[in-house]
Amino acid sequence: MTTDTVSSPPPRRGGRWIEHWAPEDPKFWANIGRKVATRNLWFSIFVEHVGFSVWTLWSVFVLFMGPEYHIDTAGKFFLVSTPTLVGSILRVPYTFGVARFGGRNFTVISGLLLLIPTVAAAFVLHPGTSYTTFMVVAALAGFGGGNFASSMTNINTLFPDGRKGLALGLNAGGGNLGVAVAQLIGLLIIGVSGVTQPRLLLAVYIPLIVIVSICAALFMDNLATVRNDTGAAKEAVTDPQTAIMSFLYIGTFGSFIGYSFAFGLVLQNEFHRTPLQAAAVTFIGPLLGSLIRPLGGWLSDRIGGTRVTFWNFLLMGMATLVCIAASGSSSLALFTLGFIGLFVFSGIGNGSTYKMIPAIFRAKALAEIDAGADSEAAMLRARRIGGAAIGIISAVGALGGLLINLAFRQSFAVAKSGVPAFYGFLAFYVVCAAVTYAVYLRKAKAAEGAPAGAPAAYVGV
Structure with missing residues (x-):
C-alpha cells in the first residue's frame, strides 16, 4: 500500500460512506482507522444495548403477571421463549442487512424497529x-x-484481526448489559410501584430508542467494501467451521440469554420467591456475565480463544453441578452462587468463541497463502466470510436460549424442579468441551510443535 492511502482521510461518496478501509495496514490504523472504528463501536454498543433490553423485556413483564393474568408457570416459560425464537431467526436477515444497506444505515433501521414491540406492549400489557x-x-x-x-x-469489519477480540467483546458485553439494566429497572419499578405498573418500563425505553437511533444516524459510518457482499454469507453457510462454532455458541451465548430469561421464573418456582425477591437477584447474573464478556475477548487475544473456551466449558459444568447440589439441599444461597457462576462463565465463553470465529478464517487464509494464493485476496476473503459467519453463528447460538427455557418448562411440568434440566445442560457442556478440544485445541497444539514453514493451522485461534 502506498503512503498516500494512509496519509489522508478515507474517501467518502456521501451518506457517510467510506470507500477505502484497510485496518490491517498499521499506518492506516494509527492515522485514521482507530479513531473511526472506535467511534462506530461506541454508538453500535448504545443501539445494541437497547436492543437487548427490548429483547428481554418479557422476562421482566412475567414478574408483574400475577394471578389476575391467568397464566401458569408453563405458560410464562413459553411466553419468554417466544422472543428468543423470533430473535434467533431474525439474526440471519439482520446479518445480510449490513451488506445490503451499510453498517450505519442498518443500525438506524434496526434501532427504529424497536419501537414496534415497545409501542405494541404499551397497548396490551x-x-x-x-x-x-x-x-x-x-x-x-x-x-x-x-x-x-x-x-x-x-x-468485525472495522477492526484488525489482532484487536477483534476486545472490540467484539466490548460490543457484545455492552449489548448484553441491556439484559441486566432492563431487569434492574424492573426491580426498581416493582419496589416503588408494586407489580401493577409494568408499562412504566416502556416509558423509559420508548424515548431511549429514539435517542440512540438518532445518534447512530449522526455519528456512525458505512463501509463500501462490505456492501452487496451477500455472497460471503452463502460461503459461510457451507463452511463446516460455521456449523461447529454455531454448536459451541449454543453452549455459551445460548446459556447466557436462556438463563437471563429464565432466572427469575426458576427462583419463583424452585425456591418460591416473590416477584420482588426474584427481581432483586435476577439482574446480578446478567450484569456480571455482560461485564466479564470483554475479559473473555481480551484473554483470547493473548492466550487463544480455543484454550479459554475449552476450560470455560469445564467451569460451566462445575457451576451446573453446584446448582444441582443446591436444589437437592434447598440452599438458595448456594443455588444463586452456582447460577451466577453460569452467567460469569457463559460471559467469558461468549467473548472467547467470538474471538475464535475470525481467527479460524484467518488461519485458513494463511494456509491458502502458504499454498501460493494471493495474500491480499485471501485475507479479504477471510474477513468477508468471517463477518458473515458471525451473524449466522449468532443466530444459531441464540436458539440455545429457546432450548433452555423449553427444558425448564418441561422439567418443572414433569418433576416440579429444574434439576432434570440442569443434568441435560451438564451433559451438553461436557460435549462442547470435548468438541473444542478435538477440533481446535488438539490441532493447535500439534501445529505449535510443527517445523517452521509448515502450513498454518489453528495457531492463535
Missing part, C-alpha cells in the same frame, strides 16, 4: 388481554434479538 395476544406481542420483541447479529458483523 394489562389483565384481560388474551394469551394469544401476549404471545404475538412478545414475538415482536424478537426485533431486539436481531440487532446483535448486524452489530457484531459490522464491528
Whole structure:
C-alpha cells in the first residue's frame, strides 16, 4: 500500500460512506482507522444495548403477571421463549442487512424497529388481554434479538484481526448489559410501584430508542467494501467451521440469554420467591456475565480463544453441578452462587468463541497463502466470510436460549424442579468441551510443535 492511502482521510461518496478501509495496514490504523472504528463501536454498543433490553423485556413483564393474568408457570416459560425464537431467526436477515444497506444505515433501521414491540406492549400489557395476544406481542420483541447479529458483523469489519477480540467483546458485553439494566429497572419499578405498573418500563425505553437511533444516524459510518457482499454469507453457510462454532455458541451465548430469561421464573418456582425477591437477584447474573464478556475477548487475544473456551466449558459444568447440589439441599444461597457462576462463565465463553470465529478464517487464509494464493485476496476473503459467519453463528447460538427455557418448562411440568434440566445442560457442556478440544485445541497444539514453514493451522485461534 502506498503512503498516500494512509496519509489522508478515507474517501467518502456521501451518506457517510467510506470507500477505502484497510485496518490491517498499521499506518492506516494509527492515522485514521482507530479513531473511526472506535467511534462506530461506541454508538453500535448504545443501539445494541437497547436492543437487548427490548429483547428481554418479557422476562421482566412475567414478574408483574400475577394471578389476575391467568397464566401458569408453563405458560410464562413459553411466553419468554417466544422472543428468543423470533430473535434467533431474525439474526440471519439482520446479518445480510449490513451488506445490503451499510453498517450505519442498518443500525438506524434496526434501532427504529424497536419501537414496534415497545409501542405494541404499551397497548396490551394489562389483565384481560388474551394469551394469544401476549404471545404475538412478545414475538415482536424478537426485533431486539436481531440487532446483535448486524452489530457484531459490522464491528468485525472495522477492526484488525489482532484487536477483534476486545472490540467484539466490548460490543457484545455492552449489548448484553441491556439484559441486566432492563431487569434492574424492573426491580426498581416493582419496589416503588408494586407489580401493577409494568408499562412504566416502556416509558423509559420508548424515548431511549429514539435517542440512540438518532445518534447512530449522526455519528456512525458505512463501509463500501462490505456492501452487496451477500455472497460471503452463502460461503459461510457451507463452511463446516460455521456449523461447529454455531454448536459451541449454543453452549455459551445460548446459556447466557436462556438463563437471563429464565432466572427469575426458576427462583419463583424452585425456591418460591416473590416477584420482588426474584427481581432483586435476577439482574446480578446478567450484569456480571455482560461485564466479564470483554475479559473473555481480551484473554483470547493473548492466550487463544480455543484454550479459554475449552476450560470455560469445564467451569460451566462445575457451576451446573453446584446448582444441582443446591436444589437437592434447598440452599438458595448456594443455588444463586452456582447460577451466577453460569452467567460469569457463559460471559467469558461468549467473548472467547467470538474471538475464535475470525481467527479460524484467518488461519485458513494463511494456509491458502502458504499454498501460493494471493495474500491480499485471501485475507479479504477471510474477513468477508468471517463477518458473515458471525451473524449466522449468532443466530444459531441464540436458539440455545429457546432450548433452555423449553427444558425448564418441561422439567418443572414433569418433576416440579429444574434439576432434570440442569443434568441435560451438564451433559451438553461436557460435549462442547470435548468438541473444542478435538477440533481446535488438539490441532493447535500439534501445529505449535510443527517445523517452521509448515502450513498454518489453528495457531492463535
